[in-house]
Amino acid sequence: GAVVSQHPSRVICKSGTSVKIECRSLDFQATTMFWYRQFPKQSLMLMATSNEGSKATYEQGVEKDKFLINHASLTLSTLTVTSAHPEDSSFYICSARRTVSGNTIYFGEGSWLTVV
Amino acid sequence: QKEVEQDPGPLSVPEGAIVSLNCTYSNSAFQYFMWYRQYSRKGPELLMYTYSSGNKEDGRFTAQVDKSSKYISLFIRDSQPSDSATYLCAMSALQGAQKLVFGQGTRLTINP
Numbered sequence: 001g002a003v004v005s006q007h008p009s010r011v012i013c014k015s016g017t018s019v020k021i022e023c024r025s026l027d028f029q030a031t032t033m034f035w036y037r038q039f040p041k042q043s044l045m046l047m048a049t050s051n052e053g054s055k056a057t058y059e060q061g062v063e064k065d066k067f068l069i070n071h072a073s074l075t076l077s078t079l080t081v082t083s084a085h086p087e088d089s090s091f092y093i094c095s096a097r098r099t100v101s102g103n104t105i106y107f108g109e110g111s112w113l114t115v116v
Numbered sequence: 117q118k119e120v121e122q123d124p125g126p127l128s129v130p131e132g133a134i135v136s137l138n139c140t141y142s143n144s145a146f147q148y149f150m151w152y153r154q155y156s157r158k159g160p161e162l163l164m165y166t167y168s169s170g171n172k173e174d175g176r177f178t179a180q181v182d183k184s185s186k187y188i189s190l191f192i193r194d195s196q197p198s199d200s201a202t203y204l205c206a207m208s209a210l211q212g213a214q215k216l217v218f219g220q221g222t223r224l225t226i227n228p
Contacts (some may be wrong), residue, residue, distance in 0.1 A: 004159075013126070034215075043122075044160070044216075045203070046215060049215065083160060093159050104162065105162070105166055106152075107152070107159040107160045108159050109158055110157070
C-alpha cells in the first residue's frame with residue numbers, strides 16, 4: 001500500500017532555533033501534501049496545503065513566516081519551524097494525496113517536536 | 117458549532133462486542149467521508165473511504181453514510197484488543213478529498 005514517511009520522528013530543539021521536518025511519499029507521486037498539528041488528546045488541525053512547485057496555502061491563524069513549507073518535488077515536502085518556542089511543541093503530521101485510484105489521502109507517522 | 121462532531125469517549129467494550137462509532141456534521145457540501153485509526157503517538161491510518169451516501173464493508177469494518185441526516189458511522193464486528201485506538205472521522209467537500217475536516221476522535225478500548 002501507499003506509504004508516507006516522516007523524518008525525524010522525534011526532535012528536541014532549543015528555544016530560538018529552527019527545525020525541519022520532512023515528509024516523503026515513498027511509492028507514489030503527490031502533487032499535494034498537507035501539514036497538520038495535533039495537541040494531546042485533540043484532533044488534527046490543518047496548518048497548510050503544500051503544492052508542488054508553488055507556494056503553500058496556509059489556514060487562517062497559521063503564521064506563514066514561522067512555519068515555512070517547501071514542496072520542491074513530487075515526493076517531498078518540508079516544514080520548517082523557525083525561531084521555535086516552547087508553545088510550538090506538538091505532534092506534526094503530514095499527509096499526501098494519491099491521485100491514482102480514488103484520490104486517497106495517506107498520513108505519515110508524525111513528528112514529535114519538543115522545544116526546550 | 118463545530119463542522120464535525122464526534123464523541124471523544126472514552127469507550128470501553130469487552131472483546132468480541134460490536135462497536136459503533138459515530139460522527140455528525142453540519143456542512144451539507146461534504147461528499148467524501150473517511151475513518152482513520154490512530155494508535156498512541158502514531159500517524160492516522162486510513163480504514164475506510166466512502167463517497168456520498170451508502171454502506172461499505174471491509175472485513176470486520178462497515179462504514180455507513182446517511183447524508184440526509186448528516187450522520188456517519190463505523191461498525192467494528194468481533195472487536196479485538198488490537199482494535200484499541202483512537203478513531204477519527206474525517207470528511208471533505210472538495211474533489212480529491214482535499215482539506216479534510218476531522219472529528220475530535222473517539223478513544224476506544226477493547227478489554228480482553
